[in-house]
Amino acid sequence: MLITTLQAGAQPDVPDIEFTPATNENGSASGSFTAEEIGGKWNITITCNYTPWGGYGTFKVKVETHKDEVIRFITVDGYTTGASTRLHVRGTNQYQACGPVEYIQADMPNEVKLVELWMEGDLGTAPYTGQDVIEGFDQIGGVDIVGDVYGDIVTTGVSQNSIYVIKGDLHGNLIALDGYHRDIKILSIGGSGGNLYGDIIAENGWIKSLIVDESIGSPGAPVNIWSRASLDYLECQDLYANIDTTLYGLSAAIYELRVESADPARGNFEGSINCGYFENADDPNDGNDPARFVITGEQRGEITIARDQLESVDFGTIMADTLFSIGYTLLSKSTMNINGSSTDPKGLKGQIIINSTNGSFSWDGTVKVDGTVLSPVPYYDNKSVDLGGGAVGLVPFSTHRVSCSPVHGR
Amino acid sequence: MEYGTINILTARSLGLLAGLTVWLGLASGTALAQDDGFDWATIGDPGNRDTLPDEVPQWSELEIGGVDYEYRIARTELTVQQHFEFVQAYWEYLPRGERTKRAFTGQWIGVAGSMDDPQYYIRSGAAKRPADLTWRHAARLANWLHNGKVMEQWAFENGAYDTSTFGYNDDGTFTDQAERNPDAKFWIPSQDELTKALFWDPAKNGDEGGYWMFPHSKDTVPISGAPWDGGETNAGAHPDDFPPLDVGSYPWAASPWGLLDGSGGQSEWTEFVPDENRSIRVRRGTMEYESFPDHFDRLDQWRSGTPYGVSYGIRFAAAIPSPSTIIPVLLGLSMFTRRRRHR
Numbered sequence: 001m002l003i004t005t006l007q008a009g010a011q012p013d014v015p016d017i018e019f020t021p022a023t024n025e026n027g028s029a030s031g032s033f034t035a036e037e038i039g040g041k042w043n044i045t046i047t048c049n050y051t052p053w054g055g056y057g058t059f060k061v062k063v064e065t066h067k068d069e070v071i072r073f074i075t076v077d078g079y080t081t082g083a084s085t086r087l088h089v090r091g092t093n094q095y096q097a098c099g100p101v102e103y104i105q106a107d108m109p110n111e112v113k114l115v116e117l118w119m120e121g122d123l124g125t126a127p128y129t130g131q132d133v134i135e136g137f138d139q140i141g142g143v144d145i146v147g148d149v150y151g152d153i154v155t156t157g158v159s160q161n162s163i164y165v166i167k168g169d170l171h172g173n174l175i176a177l178d179g180y181h182r183d184i185k186i187l188s189i190g191g192s193g194g195n196l197y198g199d200i201i202a203e204n205g206w207i208k209s210l211i212v213d214e215s216i217g218s219p220g221a222p223v224n225i226w227s228r229a230s231l232d233y234l235e236c237q238d239l240y241a242n243i244d245t246t247l248y249g250l251s252a253a254i255y256e257l258r259v260e261s262a263d264p265a266r267g268n269f270e271g272s273i274n275c276g277y278f279e280n281a282d283d284p285n286d287g288n289d290p291a292r293f294v295i296t297g298e299q300r301g302e303i304t305i306a307r308d309q310l311e312s313v314d315f316g317t318i319m320a321d322t323l324f325s326i327g328y329t330l331l332s333k334s335t336m337n338i339n340g341s342s343t344d345p346k347g348l349k350g351q352i353i354i355n356s357t358n359g360s361f362s363w364d365g366t367v368k369v370d371g372t373v374l375s376p377v378p379y380y381d382n383k384s385v386d387l388g389g390g391a392v393g394l395v396p397f398s399t400h401r402v403s404c405s406p407v408h409g410r
Numbered sequence: 411m412e413y414g415t416i417n418i419l420t421a422r423s424l425g426l427l428a429g430l431t432v433w434l435g436l437a438s439g440t441a442l443a444q445d446d447g448f449d450w451a452t453i454g455d456p457g458n459r460d461t462l463p464d465e466v467p468q469w470s471e472l473e474i475g476g477v478d479y480e481y482r483i484a485r486t487e488l489t490v491q492q493h494f495e496f497v498q499a500y501w502e503y504l505p506r507g508e509r510t511k512r513a514f515t516g517q518w519i520g521v522a523g524s525m526d527d528p529q530y531y532i533r534s535g536a537a538k539r540p541a542d543l544t545w546r547h548a549a550r551l552a553n554w555l556h557n558g559k560v561m562e563q564w565a566f567e568n569g570a571y572d573t574s575t576f577g578y579n580d581d582g583t584f585t586d587q588a589e590r591n592p593d594a595k596f597w598i599p600s601q602d603e604l605t606k607a608l609f610w611d612p613a614k615n616g617d618e619g620g621y622w623m624f625p626h627s628k629d630t631v632p633i634s635g636a637p638w639d640g641g642e643t644n645a646g647a648h649p650d651d652f653p654p655l656d657v658g659s660y661p662w663a664a665s666p667w668g669l670l671d672g673s674g675g676q677s678e679w680t681e682f683v684p685d686e687n688r689s690i691r692v693r694r695g696t697m698e699y700e701s702f703p704d705h706f707d708r709l710d711q712w713r714s715g716t717p718y719g720v721s722y723g724i725r726f727a728a729a730i731p732s733p734s735t736i737i738p739v740l741l742g743l744s745m746f747t748r749r750r751r752h753r
Binding site: 058086093094095096097115116118139141142144146159161163165167182185187189190209211213233235258260261262263289292294296314316339341342 | 469472505506507510511512513517520522523524525526527531533534578580582648684686687689690692699700701702704705711712713714716719720
């Protein structure tokens with residue numbers, strides 16, 4: 001049954017859609033909508049027709065539905081002359097979310113922003129097929145989903161700085177074609193959910209904070225975490241990912257990466273990490289707050305610093321299957337502290353290569369393993385067995401005088 | 411006593427007089443000197459009305475802000491330094507896997523070491539920034555304050571909120587105690603208490619009283635921008651514009667009761683659990699650099715937060731000190747005055 005109304009009538013389950021302002025200067029309606037229920041799901045099409053009074057303005061569209069209602073789609077089209085359109089999607093009560101939504105899309109020539117989406121239930125439908133579940137918006141303000149996401153969320157605007165809270169699993173990609181991702185939290189509830197199975201991409205911005213209660217990716221199925229500018233903070237219990245902050249014309253930093261778990265079988269990393277360098281930009285003078293790289297479990301993959309390593313960084317363990325490369329110089333003010341774990345402090349089990357680009361770069365900074373400085377550099381005397389079995393080498397390599405077989409001179 | 415002579419006794423009496431003057435100013439909302447490490451504002455005008463529909467046009471059914479008793483509330487959001495004390499004191503009682511998570515430390519407390527031996531530190535320059543913490547940790551911090559910061563586990567687990575109630579039902583709702591204990595000395599403000607402190611002005615509308623739309627004593631949107639550029643909030647700004655700011659960086663953008671950072675800084679927890687949705691605690695306001703302060707900082711806009719996993723800011727509320735703590739001061743002053751006359 002086709003329903004066209006500007007107010008929720010006697011049927012309390014009809015979506016309540018409100019336009020602010022409701023009319024244009026000439027008295028015409030600033031927008032209209034159709035809400036059609038098919039198979040128990042609402043198809044909502046909103047057509048904007050707003051011309052701001054006397055210049056640029058803001059046009060607000062509010063969609064409120066009861067959390068027991070299911071929305072197949074919300075489409076926002078039409079135009080707003082010289083104005084920004086803002087969409088709010090939530091429940092009929094300001095303390096409640098709306099119900100499940102399959103997708104939300106905007107198709108407007110002017111700027112349109114999804115200011116808030118608060119919903120209970122899944123966004124999209126299983127299984128993940130690569131379909132966009134939120135598209136066409138220049139900016140997303142805040143998304144709060146109590147459920148899983150099966151689809152991609154794509155934004156286009158420079159001012160994009162979204163905050164996502166997903167209490168479930170994210171099966172899909174978060175893509176900011178411009179702007180940045182401010183905070184992404186993927187949480188578990190009662191042991192369910194809290195996994196990221198898609199890519200996080202900020203093609204022209206940075207990723208400020210990515211917190212995942214459980215795992216990022218899965219064994220054999222790593223996800224991509226790419227940003228043009230820095231990746232400030234990442235936290236999860238297992239990381240199966242290819243992280244890259246060098247793809248989009250810059251070689252940006254990673255500030256802090258924590259892959260930790262109280263479960264001794266977790267805290268694992270598999271994949272690759274490419275960055276310009278490790279740095280904590282909030283601590284530019286390298287005071288008490290260095291960059292941090294903590295992986296408490298198994299590591300399999302490559303970690304590449306494309307340029308100079310500028311600042312100090314604290315590591316847990318560099319595992320045997322990890323190749324850690326610094327493309328240029330380990331600068332003199334940089335200290336790599338390899339602290340191991342509380343049960344095994346000799347944390348250098350893998351290989352660290354400096355000047356991996358085979359240029360004329362150098363090892364000027366300090367490498368410490370369990371508090372012991374490797375010296376003299378680059379041909380240090382510290383034995384591999386005392387470090388954890390691994391080594392640090394400056395390209396071009398030379399054999400260690402003692403940690404080799406046969407020992408040098410014999 | 412000779413005029414012009416300043417001795418220790420005189421200085422002490424001057425201090426007592428100054429303290430008494432400040433105390434007398436409480437009724438009009440003048441901030442106290444700091445105690446318990448907080449800068450309190452006393453919210454008076456008990457019995458003020460709730461919001462009227464035309465004061466909350468985007469949610470006309472909303473009726474909030476009326477409080478029929480006096481209470482104190484912090485002028486600024488909890489700082490990272492204050493949060494740090496709690497983190498250092500409480501970590502050993504947390505499950506190992508939670509000790510290094512941001513849900514415990516917030517974004518401005520760093521962790522070196524391991525889960526078994528975490529070494530917390532305040533990130534460079536962040537001591538006076540607004541802290542972010544989960545609702546449940548804020549409740550534990552309120553308990554700790556209530557119990558005089560005793561360094562034992564029991565001091566964190568009851569007082570204002572009984573943490574043994576913290577849990578979940580199968581339907582996702584939580585079992586947490588909804589409201590503070592009746593005798594709580596410190597607590598997370600209710601929605602009404604926070605609303606009144608940020609928006610109610612007894613002097614508005616020709617002394618009839620009324621609510622401002624925004625928490626800086628104006629009906630217009632706070633100006634986004636750096637303090638040195640005449641800004642009123644760091645919400646709506648971009649991180650490239652200026653670095654994170656300390657609490658209270660916009661002293662000219664105060665609520666009628668002197669509260670600061672009602673816009674920007676951190677979004678703030680309330681105690682309120684809606685009957686229709688017992689899976690959330692209500693919060694309000696924007697955080698630094700957050701978009702749309704013209705929407706989210708309004709009197710009629712409130713948002714949700716689960717009590718675990720997500721971290722926001724907090725400004726604590728507290729009881730008014732009992733009269734018994736004032737009487738010794740008055741008696742002391744009275745005795746001193748008699749001695750002076752007899753010299």
